[in-house]
Amino acid sequence: MAKLALVGLVAIAQAGGMAADVQVGVVMGSDSDWPTMVKAVEVLEEFGVSYEAKVVSAHRTPDLLMEYAGSAMERGLKCIIAGAGGAAHLPGMIAASTIVPVLGVPVRSKALSGMDSLLSIVQMPKGIPVATFAIGEAGAANAGLSAVSILANGDEGLRDKLLKFRDDQRDTVLAKTLPPED
């Protein structure tokens, strides 16, 4: 993680006061989810999207959860990425207390490899949506990209960056040779 500059917005956010212009909240049930959720953070950094990253536990800090979700809209968050594992209630409970779009990331669990996390997040009842992504790091990265695409609806600069990201991604694949080089 050497190349990820966690200075700036995150530091401010963690310092207790919330940053003024944060667009995306990234929350996770435990700091042990960080190695997964950092993939979302890296995407947001790459696209220059302001964010804050916080540990919010549905089960151990329900009041914080309610407060965080409850104030999200007025604080100007445009979406919230929430990751958790096992009986993962964080994304759904965040969604229960805000109308800001919630993107859920099932963190891989020890015994059931994240199948429990996935079902706990994706199988929400009608009325409270959680947009769910793949189990683990790919899902976290894609939640980041999805957040960017949501913001891009109102931001032409981001749209251009996304198009370029896609082009680069395509070009990387096109340049692949087999057998792989290293």
Next chain:
Amino acid sequence: MAKLALVGLVAIAQAGGMAADVQVGVVMGSDSDWPTMVKAVEVLEEFGVSYEAKVVSAHRTPDLLMEYAGSAMERGLKCIIAGAGGAAHLPGMIAASTIVPVLGVPVRSKALSGMDSLLSIVQMPKGIPVATFAIGEAGAANAGLSAVSILANGDEGLRDKLLKFRDDQRDTVLAKTLPPED
């Protein structure tokens, strides 16, 4: 359900004011869970345990959930039976806001037959326990029996009733002939 007298405690509980001496709270995420959860209620009625039955939705009424769970101990509840289906967050979120024992019932879901409900309830992280029972009606009835056994720890009369219940149950099996008489 003709033979179940829902008069008395339940009626009072539903009337808004909570009954004074309720020992067990029975909550469910939706009134569509009632055909399952009534099996818990029937057990409590059978053993003469006072209870209240309420719809509390983790996702649609998070504030009610917090309030219900948060006041459970001081209101004297000895345990809470919570049933929900799909991404079932109710039992875990109740447990997050009270130290009263929480018994979770995975209600059978349409697409995944309750496997999602089960994993969403049972796979709680360390720190917030939810005692989980079988998917569907058997689980609801057993949550009721487990509640009775918890209360019986401090109530010799209930212990005797439980012992008699077990004896009767055994005798019913012993009296079975094959093929079944139906």
Next chain:
Amino acid sequence: MAKLALVGLVAIAQAGGMAADVQVGVVMGSDSDWPTMVKAVEVLEEFGVSYEAKVVSAHRTPDLLMEYAGSAMERGLKCIIAGAGGAAHLPGMIAASTIVPVLGVPVRSKALSGMDSLLSIVQMPKGIPVATFAIGEAGAANAGLSAVSILANGDEGLRDKLLKFRDDQRDTVLAKTLPPED
């Protein structure tokens, strides 16, 4: 479906020419997915969000898929809801050809109850995100609500409608009595 007025935008969209101001595209792999996907459509109608609904099959009309996804951004779509069942490739392939947010709905399949649809949609590799919702009707409705919440980021009127929707939903739960009245 008698109470759903499919006049207007949809009719125009189906007529070949695409409506001028469509905000949300709703596509599905087969018209047999309609009973599921109509739940998304009903939400969009309820919130007054303009949309178009089309059958686009990843496997049987790949060219149409490419064309649809490829032109989505310039046509002004703000998000695309895509539903499919079994080896459900539609949402992922739409997402592969556009940067517009894609919301995937796993339609319940015959043999595996939609577990195949869910995994085919949610387990996308890093780089191409598909926001996935629950299997079946609940997922379709929630994809609709998620679309509304994405649009609401730039539309205060929608935000107010969403807040009211949540309030109504909460009040409906609060008004429930047990046993259910019907």
Next chain:
Amino acid sequence: MAKLALVGLVAIAQAGGMAADVQVGVVMGSDSDWPTMVKAVEVLEEFGVSYEAKVVSAHRTPDLLMEYAGSAMERGLKCIIAGAGGAAHLPGMIAASTIVPVLGVPVRSKALSGMDSLLSIVQMPKGIPVATFAIGEAGAANAGLSAVSILANGDEGLRDKLLKFRDDQRDTVLAKTLPPED
């Protein structure tokens, strides 16, 4: 496990004679379940709850099982925590011979990661309840906490300890910073 003092009650219990005032029995199908089940023991120690820990195998020592379960109530046990893996019959068979609350812990199995253990424990038929917890160490710890909460119904001191435990747990989460420190 250096910091866990297994002196006292456990030593006495293992010595053949059962301790006089044991409140919670902790049994497991094999001593290979110890690394999981010790998490329950640690919780009981932390809360100062008296307990005994024993290997009781449903399959290899059925008579011991019957004797253990059959005498639990008169010996004054307030609940029994039972852990086993694979075709895990111990918790259910203990429950079959006592009305003392039984808390089941699915120990992670080699081939199926504890999914077999979980289903063997949680899917009990109507009439004999086993309160089930998560697969593995989290489940064992939570079974311990649930036992404490059951005892706390009749013990204000334990209630206070539980409330403090929850407060500490919350504060630990609130103090987390991201990225994690070590």
Next chain:
Amino acid sequence: MAKLALVGLVAIAQAGGMAADVQVGVVMGSDSDWPTMVKAVEVLEEFGVSYEAKVVSAHRTPDLLMEYAGSAMERGLKCIIAGAGGAAHLPGMIAASTIVPVLGVPVRSKALSGMDSLLSIVQMPKGIPVATFAIGEAGAANAGLSAVSILANGDEGLRDKLLKFRDDQRDTVLAKTLPPED
């Protein structure tokens, strides 16, 4: 089931006294398992193998289970067919108390279609074997056939009947035409 004569051995067995020369015990956890387990009984009848059929519940009549299994060898049983559903402990617990071969039949369960029954029966730990068959009626019939093949080891007449059964079965398949006639 009109064509199955349940006279004779079974009637005697059910009458409390156990028949003198019973070779195979057929036990099930509940009389609701009968429609499945009768398929084993039909096979035994077809091969003229003496048997007894009884409801023995691991959970509701553990003492009967112990007594039944404990006396099986001296009563001359050559094998025991045991069927149960859900957290199916009957076959394993019978096997725990006898060295007579135990054949387990996973009865199809409501929520999980017998996957729970299968894992609860087949995943026995080293030391106590339960020979397990398919979920449901096919498994019950095959448990019957397996019992016959075990007895046939010491009974040439049964061997001949089994060979003829296989020949007839083969001939039935060879005589099939497509499309099927009815």
Next chain:
Amino acid sequence: MAKLALVGLVAIAQAGGMAADVQVGVVMGSDSDWPTMVKAVEVLEEFGVSYEAKVVSAHRTPDLLMEYAGSAMERGLKCIIAGAGGAAHLPGMIAASTIVPVLGVPVRSKALSGMDSLLSIVQMPKGIPVATFAIGEAGAANAGLSAVSILANGDEGLRDKLLKFRDDQRDTVLAKTLPPED
């Protein structure tokens, strides 16, 4: 199935003598698999591919299986479509005795919905390939189409028919309107 003319090749094949110029063999473990496997037959009929349809049971007629598979190449079969359910051994055992391409169809099973059939067919060890298709009717139809595409490698007429089939299929989708008409 009134519109399917089973005259001709099939009738001859079933009559015991095998038709001279049969290109595709369609075998199934039981005539109860016919409603599924007829979907493969219908495709072959539609494309004018000569075929034979037979019940061959891996378990009940292993000799027939060996003979059928063993003579397939010299009889000129270009591929064999084999369908079976549950512990489905037919496709794999056919493949074990011939180098003719084998296409396996997992027939939906009662308890496990064909997941057992699928895994029993697709998870073949290295060395003996079985090309596997979807569970149930879709898989049977696609096995038929795959057989046609294999034959089309050496038959320009078939290639043209396949191209037309695809065009028609595409056009059918393109002509769909929503809501569906009937």
Next chain:
Amino acid sequence: MAKLALVGLVAIAQAGGMAADVQVGVVMGSDSDWPTMVKAVEVLEEFGVSYEAKVVSAHRTPDLLMEYAGSAMERGLKCIIAGAGGAAHLPGMIAASTIVPVLGVPVRSKALSGMDSLLSIVQMPKGIPVATFAIGEAGAANAGLSAVSILANGDEGLRDKLLKFRDDQRDTVLAKTLPPED
């Protein structure tokens, strides 16, 4: 495996000629199954049961399979233990060609941990029974014990050995202390 004497019966069996008085055949689909299947062999050795161990592949040596199974009865085998992994057809195909009891052992597979092996073996259709045991080493050992119990039906000496084995097993458990000693 240093303490297992593979001299004698096995050596003879492997030498091509089959031993005269072999009671149990142990076959496996590949020599990579040996580390699992040796657990069955060890049990047979421990009980002094004569056996032979052979690699017989359903898919790569179907003729050998037919010959082996077809001659089992006349060669005097009292049962056959067959282990295989993945799409495991060996036990079922052995059973298809003999009336000697067949005991199946699902060997743990790489991708699916033996769930495919288990379903491929246990889900046999009505008519051809395979007695199935747990995935992996425990299952292999138990297949060995089940074979011993089948033989014990006609061998009082073996019965005594089995009773002693169970007593020893029980005593080992009874002697366990917690925490485990090493």
Next chain:
Amino acid sequence: MAKLALVGLVAIAQAGGMAADVQVGVVMGSDSDWPTMVKAVEVLEEFGVSYEAKVVSAHRTPDLLMEYAGSAMERGLKCIIAGAGGAAHLPGMIAASTIVPVLGVPVRSKALSGMDSLLSIVQMPKGIPVATFAIGEAGAANAGLSAVSILANGDEGLRDKLLKFRDDQRDTVLAKTLPPED
């Protein structure tokens, strides 16, 4: 991989221009799939079948996919082997744009061990067939063998090689001794 000569056809194919007489295309979603897919390549090399190997990503290079599949027939490919993991859309999307037989290989995925890959590939809807093989290396090798058997329909030399391959494979098994030698 030292013994695999990747000279010749592959080198040419990778060089951008496609080799003139390539019979089999081997494509994969990522070069991280190479260690799996090389098993298919090794089989093709062993049988002297000309092939090309390319990274084609359904999600990151959809245009390349369309072009590759769209030109396959006229370029003379006789079949295409396509491998991918997770929400694996490559095989199905290739099949959507060509009538050349497509053989799908589910690459083992991190969280779900390839169960997601398998279902995403095998559960294709009626109309677009993908012949699917086992998860991982065995499946890749078998896809290679299946490709050879398809080509062998029109190539007697290949048929002979396949027969010899099978003979050798059988002889290798027949030569196995137990315990395994190394």
